[in-house]
Amino acid sequence: MFYCLAVVLILASCVDLSENANILVVSASLSRSNQVWNNAIAFGLAERGHNVTIVTPDLPHVIKVNKNVFYIILEGAIAKFKPQIKTNVYDYNIPDLNEMKKVAKNNWDKAYRICEFYLNTQGLQTLLDYPSHIKFEVILWDLENSECMLPLIPKLGNPPVIVLSPNGFQPTLNWIFGTHWKPYLPIPGLPYDKDMNFMRRFLNAITIKFMYYQKYEVYLKENINLANEKFKNYFTIDDAMNFELNFSLALINSNFHMDYGRDVAQNKIVVGGLHINPLQEAKTVTNVNVKRIFVSLQDDKLDKKQLQGIADCLGSLDTFKVYWRVADVTGKIIKPKNIVFNETFNQIQILGSKNTKLFITSGNLLSLQEAVYFGVPILAIPSTYAQTNNVKKLSIATGAQGAINEKYLCRKIRGILNDEDYLENTKTNSGRFRDQPMKPLDRAVFWIEYVMRHGNGKHLEPLTRNMNYFESENIDLLFFAALFFICLPLTGLYLLIKCIQRRTINNDVKFNIKIKQD
Incomplete structure (x- = not known):
């Protein structure tokens, strides 16, 4: 099987990218919904004639047959971990910050253990054994449970990477693609709606910062340590963050009608509902005329x-x-x-x-x-x-x-x-x-092929991607403005007091001189 796949990929590398490209999909989530959404993109690309290799756990009812789709199975993950997947990643009682920390840590630990398991599967070794001359023109990556595999990117020749987000807008996407999650937008998983009062915005902001700390100061560092053991290279947290900063764009499962209004950068493509095939009809059930x-x-x-x-x-x-x-x-x-x-x-x-x-x-x-x-x-x-x-x-x-x-x-x-x-x-x-100008799946396929035609998508990123938090949120300007508007009145008051004091002293001196003269 491996040699057949290698021959197909070698032959495909001789063909024009826009017609027949080699595409790798890293879809390591144990969620059936994630796999359905990611597979819809993979099969949309296959219908366009591209050769798609999907790295995925052995989920039933998801793996399908297509002549242009090849599976690399991360074997055994479902049997080992699926019974443990009972809680949602953000399913915590937000006002109780200690409980939030405990549950969030448990979920990060779970993702760490899953990724550690993947590193020791025969499926991943199959990918690592690919000859160096086999190239993928682009990698589509669902980051869930797979960040310890980031060193695959240089191993495969640093092709452009497109992030898949089946769960819609997430704070992680903002950190990766150079924007910030605003406190007035409830993060996925909190029991808030669009009515964000001061306390909700405050708790939302704390949660966002806590998640950022968990990801970059704990979880990602642990994953890099795992990667160094497997790939025999010394990667640092800075290397991992540089991988993320070079991601081309994100395909996000969201629809403006089903989400809160937000600013969306050019490197975030909204393709909600791309997995829906409008031509499907209910053929699997009987009594079609019954309500x-x-x-x-x-x-x-x-x-x-x-x-x-x-x-x-x-x-x-x-x-x-x-x-x-x-x-x-x-x-x-x-x-x-x-x-x-x-x-x-x-x-x-x-x-x-x-x-x-x-x-x-x-x-x-x-x-x-x-x-x-x-x-x-x-x-x-x-x-x-x-x-x-x-x-x-x-x-x-x-x-x-x-x-x-x-x-x-x-x-x-x-x-x-x-x-x-x-x-x-x-x-x-x-x-x-x-009511959309083009079908979400067609839009996703277009942008994937766009990246293959035009490079890594650096020209799409916002300027804030290369700024620190204080610069991108204009906190330095606000701080300066605050100092200016505070210091200016204080300085004026100080000068006024000094002027009054001086006039008073001058008047006293003149009065004393006049008394002496008299």
């Missing part, structure tokens, strides 16, 4: 009583067929007749059906994008702050997880299905999401 409800929740965060409450409510809606994407629930709940359980339902296909009248979801970003695109009403039952943050941006109906029971949920569902204004807003949201 449907689709359910996809984080079932590991719901107890048996909550699951049964959801099932009982949905079972009472006997005019609907309910498709619930869930693993085996045998022994956990009593199954109503109108509910079908299956872990492998194709979510996009079901949501793409005109007969799907409601989507009950935890609020994952990709799920929300799909429902908004197809104009399906949403009831969100978020399990983490990140999901709550996604839901608040859309102002959609929510159900508190702790309050789940049959009566409460049925009232919510019937309220949505009978609310004409809500249904009309759903159609409006869909139209806004779809």
Whole structure:
């Protein structure tokens, strides 16, 4: 297999880059959503005739067959780590800073252990064994769980690197691409909405600085130490940060309609929803004329009583067929007749059906994008702050997880299905999401090929990328202005006092002289 892949890549290197390039995708996340989004880009490039090599863990239901796509599997990661992936990276109680520090450290440690595991896989060794004359024209890199592999970049000849961000805008992207996350923008995972008062902005700013410290003073240093052991080179934290400063641009899974307004630099390309194929129809389910409800929740965060409450409510809606994407629930709940359980339902296909009248979801970003695109009403039952943050941006109906029971949920569902204004807003949201000058996937492919044609994208970066924090945020100017406007009145006051004192002294002298003369 390795020799066949090598021959294909060597032959491809003789062809014009815009038509047939060798592209490496580093997609080390254990999240299925990340893999779906990253793979959509990879297959979009493959359809253009490029040869795409994907470095990925062995996630089921993600690996597909395409003549131009080659997989390098980081074997064993799913079996070892997937049972441990229970909490969201930013799922902490922000007012409790000690708890925030503890949970954040646990998640950084988890990412460190995963990356350490990858360094010892046969899959990574396969990539390291590539002959030096095999070149990749560009690397697409999802940084999650993979920063200990940054020395691959010089090992592969320092091709341009494009960062993939399936989870939308993240503070890390700002640090890498030369901008700063503003305190008035809630970071993903905090339970805040657009109403950012002073205390929220203050806590948000503290959290951002804490995350920066964790990444660059702890996590990245630990990853560089790992890399030095594996790659037998001496890389420093400065080398790692220089790698990041040379990244060409970022492809970000966001849509302006589903996010807060923000300034976006030229080296950040917004391509939210690129994984959605509008031509898909619901072909995997039967009874196509029956009204449907689709359910996809984080079932590991719901107890048996909550699951049964959801099932009982949905079972009472006997005019609907309910498709619930869930693993085996045998022994956990009593199954109503109108509910079908299956872990492998194709979510996009079901949501793409005109007969799907409601989507009950935890609020994952990709799920929300799909429902908004197809104009399906949403009831969100978020399990983490990140999901709550996604839901608040859309102002959609929510159900508190702790309050789940049959009566409460049925009232919510019937309220949505009978609310004409809500249904009309759903159609409006869909139209806004779809109204774009070009398809998100086409835009992503264009910018990847643009980088291959024109180099590393240095001409796209903002001037602030080469400034320190005080310069880019004009803190030095504000400090000078503060000093000026404080010192100027004080200086004037001082001179006025001196003038008065001098006049007083002069008057006293003249008075004394006059007395002596008299």
